[in-house]
Amino acid sequence: MEARTPRGFHDVLPDEVRRWQFIEDNARRIFDLYGFSEIRIPVLEFTEIFARSLGTTTDIVEKEMYTFTDRDGSSITLRPEGTAGVVRAFVENSMHAKAPVSKLWYGGMMFRHERPQKGRYRGFYQIGAELLGPEDPASDAELITMVWKFLESTGLSERLTLEISSLGDNNCRPQYKEKLVAYFEPQSEKLCPDCRRRLGTNPLRILDCKEDGCKKTAAGAPKMIDNLCPDCSAHFEAVENYLENAGVPYTINPKIVRGLDYYTRTVFEVTTNELGSQNAIAAGGRYDGLVEELGGPKTPAVGFATGMERLVLLHEKAHPGGFQKEVAVFVAHLGEGARTAAFKLTSALRDRGVSAEMEYGGKSLKSQLKRADKSGARYTFIIGEDELSRGKVKLRRMETSTEEEVDIELAPSLSF
Numbered sequence: 001m002e003a004r005t006p007r008g009f010h011d012v013l014p015d016e017v018r019r020w021q022f023i024e025d026n027a028r029r030i031f032d033l034y035g036f037s038e039i040r041i042p043v044l045e046f047t048e049i050f051a052r053s054l055g056t057t058t059d060i061v062e063k064e065m066y067t068f069t070d071r072d073g074s075s076i077t078l079r080p081e082g083t084a085g086v087v088r089a090f091v092e093n094s095m096h097a098k099a100p101v102s103k104l105w106y107g108g109m110m111f112r113h114e115r116p117q118k119g120r121y122r123g124f125y126q127i128g129a130e131l132l133g134p135e136d137p138a139s140d141a142e143l144i145t146m147v148w149k150f151l152e153s154t155g156l157s158e159r160l161t162l163e164i165s166s167l168g169d170n171n172c173r174p175q176y177k178e179k180l181v182a183y184f185e186p187q188s189e190k191l192c193p194d195c196r197r198r199l200g201t202n203p204l205r206i207l208d209c210k211e212d213g214c215k216k217t218a219a220g221a222p223k224m225i226d227n228l229c230p231d232c233s234a235h236f237e238a239v240e241n242y243l244e245n246a247g248v249p250y251t252i253n254p255k256i257v258r259g260l261d262y263y264t265r266t267v268f269e270v271t272t273n274e275l276g277s278q279n280a281i282a283a284g285g286r287y288d289g290l291v292e293e294l295g296g297p298k299t300p301a302v303g304f305a306t307g308m309e310r311l312v313l314l315h316e317k318a319h320p321g322g323f324q325k326e327v328a329v330f331v332a333h334l335g336e337g338a339r340t341a342a343f344k345l346t347s348a349l350r351d352r353g354v355s356a357e358m359e360y361g362g363k364s365l366k367s368q369l370k371r372a373d374k375s376g377a378r379y380t381f382i383i384g385e386d387e388l389s390r391g392k393v394k395l396r397r398m399e400t401s402t403e404e405e406v407d408i409e410l411a412p413s414l415s416f
Ligand SMILES: [Zn+2]
Pocket: 191, 192, 193, 194, 195, 206, 209, 210, 211, 214
């Protein structure tokens, strides 16, 4: 057999994981400041949960989901995103009855059967958050501010652009869709076959199409942002006002469509121009109808998700190096009796909170020092049987290669 992952899946090796953890730690810290609690949900749900949430005419549901029939005949899907599962958990656990506002964040692996490329995998990690309960535009702005502060905390905000827009609601979007159809219909021969079909199913998606003909035709299309009803318009203005007051830099991009049906009103994207075509780093928006769609009471909500692989890729570019594991102290030993003393000293160091490593086999001093050097240790203890018989051990400062003798009993309590 050949030991390899399926196409589109990847391992995150220990040296890389430290960078991931740095980003995740920042997420945890910032989300905590904003009052969010972590929720852990299964990696799979009944297929219907995603079909109802994301919309049956979206790319994800139409062609990207990992769906299989379970042994009892039910249709199961590996989660292609996190929001649907969080909302399912919110409804199933009647969280609306426990508190008027639920602030939840999650992290984990998502699955989409797409064409893999740099920064895009079939199995990929996302961190996201959902704020359920308020309809107040302050909650949109709070979530967007949190996303921005999180990205800022990782040292990336200078490479990122925040764009916002509004997709309207059930009150103004249907009229806008009619306007769109009226605009595209007379020139439908310029559209790709997918978009010609979308004209009848989901005309908004035409604005999102990457085909040249569709892009050109869409350039002159009416914009949702110019067709908002008074309520949606006031909501959007208030979000802008809050963001300005929070000092969050943003621009308005009326072309943001988002690929999912559940969004209403505010939508936003954080992009970079440093990763080629995979430019979206984080995205989200308001989804006031989704909780009801999944059988819960009317609960407005707003959320976002960020793709970890792209974030890590950008972070590597911006801040190369600096994430290798390092130990403070290495313990080398020569001779059988010294090995037991080395084991004891290494344990004692760890008991005192000092990260320590010892040599395993009976290697030469030269090769032990080589390993000590590679481990990044600043100090190496060298235990020889001769010194040991006098209750002593050598302490080598790696940077200067200078050595001194210290009492083995005192060795663990030195400061490193
Ligand atoms: Zn198209």
